[in-house]
Amino acid sequence: MHILVIGAGGMLGAKLLARLCSEDVLGGKKITRITRYDAVIPPPPPASTFPIETFVGDLSATGEAEKLIATRPDVIFHLAAIVSGEAEKDFEKGYRINLDATRILFEVIRKTGNYKPKVIFTSSIAVFGAPFPEAIGDEFFTTPLTSYGTQKAIDELLLNDYSRRGFFDGVALRMPTVCVRPGKPNLAASGFFSNIIREPLADREAVLPVSETVRHWHVSPRTAVGYLIQAAELDTARLENRRTLTLPGLSCTVAEQIEALRKVAGNDAVKLIRRVPDETIIKIVSGWPRNFDPKRALSLGFKAETSFEDIIRVHIADELTPCN
Amino acid sequence: MHILVIGAGGMLGAKLLARLCSEDVLGGKKITRITRYDAVIPPPPPASTFPIETFVGDLSATGEAEKLIATRPDVIFHLAAIVSGEAEKDFEKGYRINLDATRILFEVIRKTGNYKPKVIFTSSIAVFGAPFPEAIGDEFFTTPLTSYGTQKAIDELLLNDYSRRGFFDGVALRMPTVCVRPGKPNLAASGFFSNIIREPLADREAVLPVSETVRHWHVSPRTAVGYLIQAAELDTARLENRRTLTLPGLSCTVAEQIEALRKVAGNDAVKLIRRVPDETIIKIVSGWPRNFDPKRALSLGFKAETSFEDIIRVHIADELTPCN
Numbered sequence: 001m002h003i004l005v006i007g008a009g010g011m012l013g014a015k016l017l018a019r020l021c022s023e024d025v026l027g028g029k030k031i032t033r034i035t036r037y038d039a040v041i042p043p044p045p046p047a048s049t050f051p052i053e054t055f056v057g058d059l060s061a062t063g064e065a066e067k068l069i070a071t072r073p074d075v076i077f078h079l080a081a082i083v084s085g086e087a088e089k090d091f092e093k094g095y096r097i098n099l100d101a102t103r104i105l106f107e108v109i110r111k112t113g114n115y116k117p118k119v120i121f122t123s124s125i126a127v128f129g130a131p132f133p134e135a136i137g138d139e140f141f142t143t144p145l146t147s148y149g150t151q152k153a154i155d156e157l158l159l160n161d162y163s164r165r166g167f168f169d170g171v172a173l174r175m176p177t178v179c180v181r182p183g184k185p186n187l188a189a190s191g192f193f194s195n196i197i198r199e200p201l202a203d204r205e206a207v208l209p210v211s212e213t214v215r216h217w218h219v220s221p222r223t224a225v226g227y228l229i230q231a232a233e234l235d236t237a238r239l240e241n242r243r244t245l246t247l248p249g250l251s252c253t254v255a256e257q258i259e260a261l262r263k264v265a266g267n268d269a270v271k272l273i274r275r276v277p278d279e280t281i282i283k284i285v286s287g288w289p290r291n292f293d294p295k296r297a298l299s300l301g302f303k304a305e306t307s308f309e310d311i312i313r314v315h316i317a318d319e320l321t322p323c324n
Numbered sequence: 325m326h327i328l329v330i331g332a333g334g335m336l337g338a339k340l341l342a343r344l345c346s347e348d349v350l351g352g353k354k355i356t357r358i359t360r361y362d363a364v365i366p367p368p369p370p371a372s373t374f375p376i377e378t379f380v381g382d383l384s385a386t387g388e389a390e391k392l393i394a395t396r397p398d399v400i401f402h403l404a405a406i407v408s409g410e411a412e413k414d415f416e417k418g419y420r421i422n423l424d425a426t427r428i429l430f431e432v433i434r435k436t437g438n439y440k441p442k443v444i445f446t447s448s449i450a451v452f453g454a455p456f457p458e459a460i461g462d463e464f465f466t467t468p469l470t471s472y473g474t475q476k477a478i479d480e481l482l483l484n485d486y487s488r489r490g491f492f493d494g495v496a497l498r499m500p501t502v503c504v505r506p507g508k509p510n511l512a513a514s515g516f517f518s519n520i521i522r523e524p525l526a527d528r529e530a531v532l533p534v535s536e537t538v539r540h541w542h543v544s545p546r547t548a549v550g551y552l553i554q555a556a557e558l559d560t561a562r563l564e565n566r567r568t569l570t571l572p573g574l575s576c577t578v579a580e581q582i583e584a585l586r587k588v589a590g591n592d593a594v595k596l597i598r599r600v601p602d603e604t605i606i607k608i609v610s611g612w613p614r615n616f617d618p619k620r621a622l623s624l625g626f627k628a629e630t631s632f633e634d635i636i637r638v639h640i641a642d643e644l645t646p647c648n
Contacts (some may be wrong), residue, residue, distance in 0.1 A: 091434075091489065110415075129565065141465045143484070143566050154478050160381040160467070161474040165415065241453065242467050 001029040004057060006071035009038030009078030011181060015225045016077060021048040026075060037068060060101035064110040075118045075232050084126060085189060087148040098151035106158055110167040119170040120231045125217065125289050127153040128135040135291040138246060145287060156244045157260055163243050171231045176219040176249030180315040189284045197261055200272040209278035212255035215290040219249045219304050220314040227302055236301060248304040251291035260308035325353040328397035330383060331404030333362035335505060339549045340401060345372040350399060351557040361392060384425035388431040399442045399556050407512060408450055408472035415471060422475035430482055434491040443494040444555045448611050450539065451477040459615040469611060473632045487567050495555045498541040500573030504639040513608045521585055521636055524593040533602035536579035539614040543628050544638040551626060560622060562624060572628040575615035581638045584632035
């Protein structure tokens with residue numbers, strides 16, 4: 001089995017690679033080759049029993065998708081995107097990377113004869129835009145309030161049409177916010193959800209820019225990677241013509257996050273959280289989904305953490321434990 | 325006020341032209357010029373107090389949208405599309421005409437400096453795909469089961485994002501099935517809804533390929549044109565960031581259609597309907613929406629016929645009455 005990972009340099013891409021290399025199989029089949037693709041050079045690949053090749057390029061550029069698909073990978077994980085803030089700031093780049101590159105990839109697959117790979121695509125809960133119900137159901141409409149969310153919603157529609165037509169076998173996954181994100185604090189508006197856990201655990205201060213009553217939808221990086229693999233192994237006949245799944249997450253408030261941190265790491269960790277209200281972030285976050293009712297994905301066996309303590313423990317085990 | 329009608333050669337386009345020419349104003353402003361655009365030469369324009377120019381071309385071709393937008397029309401009605409059956413048969417043509425041409429138009433508008441026209445776009449209830457509730461609400465998700473429906477759903481998303489960004493002031497209208505369609509019976513799967521009324525009224529036989537229990541969602545051509553004008557005159561601030569409207573229609577069964585025909589034209593007309601079940605059409609129609617709950621459009625003042633007799637009377641008045 002040959003696997004192509006587009007967006008292999010990102011956080012999820014790298015973790016997916018590690019998991020594939022350690023498991024050695026996908027869907028019961030021995031992995032024989034992995035191709036990594038990204039716009040920037042990804043970190044060195046993990047040890048593996050099979051060859052891993054790496055290409056760096058811009059998927060929207062002429063000939064790039066052709067080059068990747070010419071090797072006829074059996075499974076394609078398409079995780080590449082520019083983030084919400086950048087797509088909002090640079091309209092043309094957002095549409096080029098988040099829409100055109102995806103459509104080019106789909107078109108190249110369609111035009112390849114006698115070829116029907118599995119395509120796992122990461123969409124986002126940004127396809128939803130306020131106002132929405134307290135818990136968003138599987139049949140709620142997509143009214144994105146960002147160009148990023150618009151691009152993801154369009155990609156979902158294309159993936160569904162190309163799959164219905166039989167050009168490939170696609171699944172689009174609306175990921176919860178991945179928390180605790182490893183690495184440095186970043187400037188994404190959602191960054192604080194991870195910062196207020198990761199930084200105190202490393203004995204550093206973190207800034208909380210919103211009220212503790214803010215509720216959001218989380219999943220650990222480990223579970224997010226599990227979702228990708230589960231989707232690749234899913235019998236897609238069960239999806240019929242609705243190949244977009246809102247995935248389970250844990251809905252919890254910032255207060256609940258902080259209480260979980262206290263239980264796992266004690267009061268001293270909690271004291272490292274500084275409250276510095278930021279009106280811009282407060283406004284952005286107020287338009288975000290707080291909770292979902294993802295019946296369909298649950299019935300297909302997708303399962304998130306059930307407490308934020310579990311999410312913190314995953315972070316400690318996967319990021320803070322030596323030789324893991 | 326300069327108005328551009330893209331798709332001016334179609335049934336709705338021609339009726340819109342006639343209405344604009346007879347009213348002479350749109351949104352309280354005197355019409356000073358109309359530009360008609362279509363892929364085929366439209367019928368001669370109606371009499372008007374202002375110049376009407378006509379261009380024939382392919383909106384997806386290089387330079388076409390630029391040519392049209394260079395004249396900076398104040399209001400753009402974009403009605404052009406290839407129909408569902410053709411988009412399903414010719415995948416590439418469907419995406420080129422129904423998606424790329426629309427996106428090119430939006431892009432040309434965006435790139436024109438200091439210009440923010442009103443854009444009225446006709447979408448379709450084909451954005452919905454079974455299974456769905458008996459009456460589809462305004463917040464139900466779009467899971468199209470045709471490439472045509474996919475293309476319209478994508479156009480809606482683009483229109484919303486371009487409007488949110490301030491590039492133009494758009495409204496997307498999901499039209500009910502327009503009935504009674506004037507002209508000859510056509511091969512569209514939905515053709516019989518009109519055929520079984522129009523043909524008997526003209527003393528000709530018509531074929532009914534489905535059961536009388538089939539329920540569908542109708543609006544007269546006159547009301548459909550009224551919707552276009554109403555959308556162009558709408559204060560779009562009332563739409564906030566949700567610029568796609570499912571428009572009101574009349575939900576009725578074929579049996580109710582036939583009873584209305586009996587009341588308006590008598591038993592002899594009804595006897596001209598021949599039942600010839602067609603399994604292909606029965607299967608297609610079973611996946612179509614039957615009823616909607618379009619609260620939002622109703623609250624904005626959009627109003628459909630309330631009985632199928634009214635729809636038949638509109639047909640008689642507008643199509644069968646000399647010198648109308």
